Amino acid sequence: MKLSGAFIFGLVITLRGFGAVPTFDHVYPAGAQLGTTQQVNVIGKFDPWPPRFWVDDPAIRFVADTNKGQCSLEVSATAATGPHLVRLFNDEGASRLRFIVVENQPQTRENEPNDERGAAQLMTNLPAVVNGRLDKSGDVDSFGVDLSAGQTLIASIEAYVLESPLDAVVRVMDSRGVQQAWNHDGRTLDPFLVFTPREAGRYVVQVMGFPYPATSEIRFHGNDKCVYRLHLNGGPYLSHTVPLGVSRTGHTKLGLFGWNFAANTPRELDWVEEKADARTTALKLRAPTLENTWRLPCNEGPESIEVEPNDTSSQARSLTVPGAITGCIQSPGDEDRFLFDAKKKDRFRINVQSATLGFPVDAWLKIERTNSTQVERNDDRGGLDPELEWEAGSDGTFVLAVGNLLHRGGSNYLYRLLITRGEPDYKATVSEHSLVVQPGATNDLKVSVNRLNGFTNQISVRLTGLPDGVSAEPMEAPEKRGEVILKVVTSTNAPPYGGVFRVMTKSGETERSVPFSMVSTSEDNGVPGGFRDLVIPTTEQLWLTVRKPAEPKKPAAEK
Numbered sequence: 001m002k003l004s005g006a007f008i009f010g011l012v013i014t015l016r017g018f019g020a021v022p023t024f025d026h027v028y029p030a031g032a033q034l035g036t037t038q039q040v041n042v043i044g045k046f047d048p049w050p051p052r053f054w055v056d057d058p059a060i061r062f063v064a065d066t067n068k069g070q071c072s073l074e075v076s077a078t079a080a081t082g083p084h085l086v087r088l089f090n091d092e093g094a095s096r097l098r099f100i101v102v103e104n105q106p107q108t109r110e111n112e113p114n115d116e117r118g119a120a121q122l123m124t125n126l127p128a129v130v131n132g133r134l135d136k137s138g139d140v141d142s143f144g145v146d147l148s149a150g151q152t153l154i155a156s157i158e159a160y161v162l163e164s165p166l167d168a169v170v171r172v173m174d175s176r177g178v179q180q181a182w183n184h185d186g187r188t189l190d191p192f193l194v195f196t197p198r199e200a201g202r203y204v205v206q207v208m209g210f211p212y213p214a215t216s217e218i219r220f221h222g223n224d225k226c227v228y229r230l231h232l233n234g235g236p237y238l239s240h241t242v243p244l245g246v247s248r249t250g251h252t253k254l255g256l257f258g259w260n261f262a263a264n265t266p267r268e269l270d271w272v273e274e275k276a277d278a279r280t281t282a283l284k285l286r287a288p289t290l291e292n293t294w295r296l297p298c299n300e301g302p303e304s305i306e307v308e309p310n311d312t313s314s315q316a317r318s319l320t321v322p323g324a325i326t327g328c329i330q331s332p333g334d335e336d337r338f339l340f341d342a343k344k345k346d347r348f349r350i351n352v353q354s355a356t357l358g359f360p361v362d363a364w365l366k367i368e369r370t371n372s373t374q375v376e377r378n379d380d381r382g383g384l385d386p387e388l389e390w391e392a393g394s395d396g397t398f399v400l401a402v403g404n405l406l407h408r409g410g411s412n413y414l415y416r417l418l419i420t421r422g423e424p425d426y427k428a429t430v431s432e433h434s435l436v437v438q439p440g441a442t443n444d445l446k447v448s449v450n451r452l453n454g455f456t457n458q459i460s461v462r463l464t465g466l467p468d469g470v471s472a473e474p475m476e477a478p479e480k481r482g483e484v485i486l487k488v489v490t491s492t493n494a495p496p497y498g499g500v501f502r503v504m505t506k507s508g509e510t511e512r513s514v515p516f517s518m519v520s521t522s523e524d525n526g527v528p529g530g531f532r533d534l535v536i537p538t539t540e541q542l543w544l545t546v547r548k549p550a551e552p553k554k555p556a557a558e559k
Contacts, residue, residue, distance in 0.1 A: 021094070023045040027099070028224075030131055032101070033107050041070060054088075097433060110133065110141055115139065121141075134222035135224055143207075145202070151234055154192075156190070156231045157192075162227060165225055167210045170207055172203050172206075175202055187356065205230070209221055238292055240358075243326035248298040254268065254285075262289070281298065302320055326414060326417075347391045347392075348388075348392075350387070351385065352387075355385055359415065367401075423453060426507070428447055428448065434542060438490060440491070447461050461474060461505050465499070466488075466501055500541045501544045518539065519532055
């Protein structure tokens with residue numbers, strides 16, 4: 001009988017002895033179609049083979065083959081589409097989490113050799129998804145596409161967002177080998193290329209890349225970890241909406257903009273949202289006439305559109321709090337201003353989204369008085385776009401001002417300005433994605449709790465999903481920002497175990513699951529060394545391993 005992933009979650013597992021915790025780098029191919037079974041490779045170190053597999057959806061199963069590193073991936077038709085988390089485990093512990101992406105559409109696997117333009121792998125039908133890998137130094141992958149004159153090709157890559165050690169590049173060449181278009185970075189470090197040919201014909205899309213993090217070598221990079229997913233679209237494709245976001249508690253009328261819109265492609269959409277959770281920050285837009293799914297930021301207030309002129313405070317219009325407005329830096333030097341009222345001690349969180357949404361505004365953000373006196377300013381805050389957390393020092397009407405540091409403008413220089421009240425709240429994170437304990441021993445798990453905007457209520461922290469023989473006393477969070485250290489105690493007769501547990505916080509009647517963040521912002525050699533953007537940035541499903549009791553040492557042989 002085969003066991004589903006859901007059954008494994010709560011199962012006490014008697015594990016065989018293994019030499020080391022599995023090292024898990026990637027799955028290749030990194031994508032799969034609903035209702036299919038395919039052969040995949042798991043990349044890493046496994047001593048011995050096979051480890052065991054956990055997936056966040058029980059409708060997705062890995063079945064290990066006899067050959068080391070090879071598996072059969074079974075994706076049920078009932079599996080949820082989108083990215084999923086995968087981890088490997090044995091009786092020594094669990095690996096890092098990696099990704100598999102499930103989609104409705106067919107998945108194509110890259111076929112070597114395809115380094116040269118003349119050996120390009122032909123993609124006969126668009127849209128298409130290619131699961132590829134730059135598996136050696138200097139590798140270049142080529143794919144042929146037939147385009148009509150005026151038909152826009154959208155080529156995008158997922159590599160960085162899959163935590164692949166690859167800074168990818170994509171380019172398009174014509175039949176003569178002349179480069180027609182290229183792109184290095186889109187919304188993330190992954191490329192996003194838009195190309196519209198003047199002449200019909202066969203064009204070649206090439207994928208290559210450099211190491212990430214960067215090294216001193218300047219050459220194309222590749223190894224068995226450099227997996228990617230190439231998306232090729234030639235039909236109706238949404239580039240953005242106006243406004244750029246939606247209300248999660250009401251009605252928003254959206255204008256739709258993109259490429260290859262046909263006569264039956266809608267240009268407007270009435271969005272009505274009633275079910276979104278209060279902590280939801282983005283919603284997905286799906287339309288049967290579009291080839292892509294779009295991620296829309298959301299907030300609890302209205303989403304409106306800027307009305308010009310508004311360069312000065314006397315021209316500015318009032319902004320609802322909470323709420324968001326979509327604006328445009330229409331020309332070089334354009335500045336947009338919006339009014340809002342505040343009482344002394346009111347707290348606000350204000351941010352601009354432009355670069356993170358794929359637009360070319362290097363925004364600055366200011367709070368001013370109506371006489372143009374500057375109160376606060378930010379250019380960016382640990383990211384691409386500016387953000388302010390501000391407390392009013394007096395009653396009054398204040399001005400939010402937005403502009404572009406690069407003094408450029410145009411119809412595509414869009415941004416979304418969001419203002420919310422800084423309500424008392426808290427944020428908790430856990431330091432590790434997995435915990436290993438020994439029978440008869442105690443281990444610590446650290447939970448960071450950050451109180452926001454004067455939150456003073458009591459916060460308790462506890463663990464759920466622990467097996468027999470493992471316990472942890474709940475702890476109270478400190479009155480100010482700090483750490484909670486949970487003591488995980490394992491009895492001497494606790495059986496071997498591997499399974500999911502959670503960290504929970506509770507304040508009043510509200511209970512939350514605490515996430516582990518998989519993104520990082522470390523630096524390496526002067527360039528960002530972490531992965532700020534991942535297809536799944538956090539997980540609340542932590543892993544507990546109870547190891548077998550250590551075998552007693554044999555007495556030393558007598559001389």
